[in-house]
Amino acid sequence: MGHYAAVWDHKAAIKITKDWNGIDQVLLRNPHGASAKISLHGGQVVSWRNAQGEELLFTSNKATFKHPKSMRGGIQICYPQFGDCGLLDQHGFARNKIWVIDENPPPFNSKESLGKSFVDLLLKPSEEDLKQWPYSFELRLRVSLALDGDLTLISRVRNINGKPFRFLFAYHTYLAVSDISEVRVEGLETLDYLDNLSKRKLLTEQGDALTFESEMDRTYLRSPKVVAVLDHERKRTYVIRKEGLPDTVVWNPWEKKSKTMADFGDDEYKSMICVDGAAIERPITLKPGKEWTGKLVLTAGKSSFCFDQLEALNYRAKDSDSYLF
Template structure:
């Protein structure tokens, strides 16, 4: 089912399909052949492919795509809680709820629309969710794929009843990499981090770049807005740019 607008480049362009369990997925494509696939279960990006068809995201061979189990792979949305830092289940409940497509989303800015396809997904809590976390909200997630194959995700949380509340949010991204010994992360130099393998004790990163020789499970605090993940074997670099999110959480190996 094609939802592309023929006359307005600023409108959403996507195709709706279903996975093997009957869950709707949104397929975004750019003119060069790159693609992104987003499941309405969890609002989760489950695939991001380059124009040559190479998959950029990892999904576990043991992943269960049948609701209500959260999918281990892609880019799960952690909301309204990250990890076990709160009263809810691990990473909150947004990642294992059904989202809906906004058929009439706000348009892209004219200067940002060329060759870009996008979709807006919406999530609001059910009555059962409100019994466990009594805050009314609307979560809007925009997933966009531009002409050069770059993936952008924008989250907006709207307070519906104006009662103040706090939340945490994370894009729990699983990158597809080669041998972990060939990977390094740059942009974390001198940052403080919480080590989940040592009861969340706080340390300071000492190295010029983070490499992986043993198990790591950390949350880096107040990070820069640009982080790079370099895969020397694949000769590939993931550049992560963020706005409005203070920390990098979490870096974990093995995943």
């Protein structure tokens, strides 16, 4: 089962439980009280709490918790497509499938597990999947919780098919915020983006930071490796670091669309924002036997963050990928 560094009681670091549908969930803990819960339904992170026990991910009070439908919230694995752009389920089938714990994961860089509790999950296509999308693959996911409470997701897609295939990928990340009207997203200034509310029209971001006063659904292209979400009312900043994921999706349904979603409360748009590390604009092409890796690191801290810090993080990230992970 998952592995973790010998820096605290092993038995306390990881625990397997079952949800109300009898599906396994993996609970990761660190010695300071932070935790993360990962469901084998979709490989979905359904909870991430800081050392004070505060929930950092949003989950709708109207979410459907029944397989095969994915749960509205947490962090969803979107593969092999994002959006509703083909014959597959919206955002692909990975988030709707039952994953297994990977007993024999491929070797990882030792830094990626040092001082962390973590679990490795695995998804392979079923016969039904191959009828819809006829490509054999292995999708591995490592979710880890660090001593400082940072949450890391590392996904690996390997082509075990006899021919190349193309896919899209995203970590569909629902962050909990106090009031969307008081939230700013920094790090996406001056970037080109596809406005998904206007038939994917290509526009350029004009603001110093993103603020919210209506529905937003944008794909920022070739975005920096570090983006920050500032929640002024809660005095909290989320820092989102990514690798292998050139795009960033920002989504909030606002009032009108919220009322059309059966698994989303009418006013819940006020307390969430999705900021996704993604590979959407240019599909990833994977040759037989080759592997792709995408990484996401989430940090939640007090709002002492500023634009200059973000610039410094991105400057350092350009010079050293290992700095992020």
